[in-house]
Amino acid sequence: MIVKHKKTLTEVYNKLFDHFGKRYWWPAETPFEVVVGAVLTQQTKWENVEQAIHNLKERKLMDAESLSRADVEELEELVRCTGFFRQKANRLKNISRFFAQNPGILEKPADELRKVLLSLNGVGEETADSIVLYAADKPKFVIDAYTKRMCGCLGIEGNYSELQSFFESSLPVDVPLYKEYHALIVEYGKRFCGKKICPDCILVENGKM
Template identity: 60%
Template sequence: MIMKKSSGPTDKADNMHAEMLQSVYNTLIREFGSQQWWPAETPFEVIVGAILTQQTKWTNVEKAIDNLKQKNMIEAGKLAEIDLQELEEDVRCTGFYRQKASRLQEISIYFDHHGEEALFSLPTEKLRRLLLELKGIGPETADSILLYAAGKPCFVIDAYTTRIMRCIGIESNYHQLQEMFEKNIPKDVEMYKEYHALIVEYAKRYCATKQCHKCLLKGNKDGQN
């Protein structure tokens, strides 16, 4: 990754963030290698996963997606028309299954009506606004769909990213963190995917298991690597 260099009155802070993000990336890629994420066969499967992964483990999402695949249901048109109670049973393993089934059907109806290709051809900010208008779609889910399904350069900020940034001395809200990443690393879809996936893998390995004493990133506050 080649970090961006800033010019102007905020040079010092921007370059500090750029060096820190470069250092974190270097540490993560050395530790875990390329992640090739998100695991899905089609863009719409990414959308399904983005809805179902809310407040659950990915292994549960995989079970639900397998249930739908066995019925050949990973298509907007099919999920738009499926009996809602049947869909609830298919995604029960992800928790909050009634809510998720309803939201999944709603976004399926939306994509079936407007067309995936037409929606994905919209400018990033316009598509983001449309997604956020749908019930149950917050910034993280919308940005996951934008990046991993639509291929838009929109960096995803999840709880893992927020936690890791806090650990290395950067405590900001969703928008501020997203702006920091997008301003200081190359605006590249594959880079955004790789960086976010590495953060998730690191957090699952160390943060979720409370192995803070083994943290590899605390030395990255000053761009050390």
């Protein structure tokens, strides 16, 4: 892990919050909807996920029991708009079966829950941590591609777990803060990093520290 940054993570948070304000993320009616969204959002835009969630709700499949029993071909059609639809339909079947069989799973302590989620097919670290933070309301900082990129620009280099430990040890253990911070990074990543408008970066000057 390399840390050469000059700004603290709290300064970065304040800059992002001042710029965007509260993000109200994750937009879901139930914790299970967060789980579904976390699987569907892999390698696609959120707008596509919204469409798929709408489709699932229309078919009354937004609960673990119903989704686990859904016809897989119908499911593929409902989530086709998110890409990798066969793989995602299968993942949704598996994860919903697991949630249907383990209704109290989100009550487990964060690390235990994370470990269980990571053992499920198609659930990687970012997906597991999104579920722990946004569905279970437990303190796990989510690291995504935008977070890695932003950290790189700030002189903070590391792998997933190193970056996660860095955020968690630098910030107070605060679920709403973790939720808001990740949402702000994603918003910033979409509007600035992804569009390569580094000369206007509010975190580093002229694309440099």
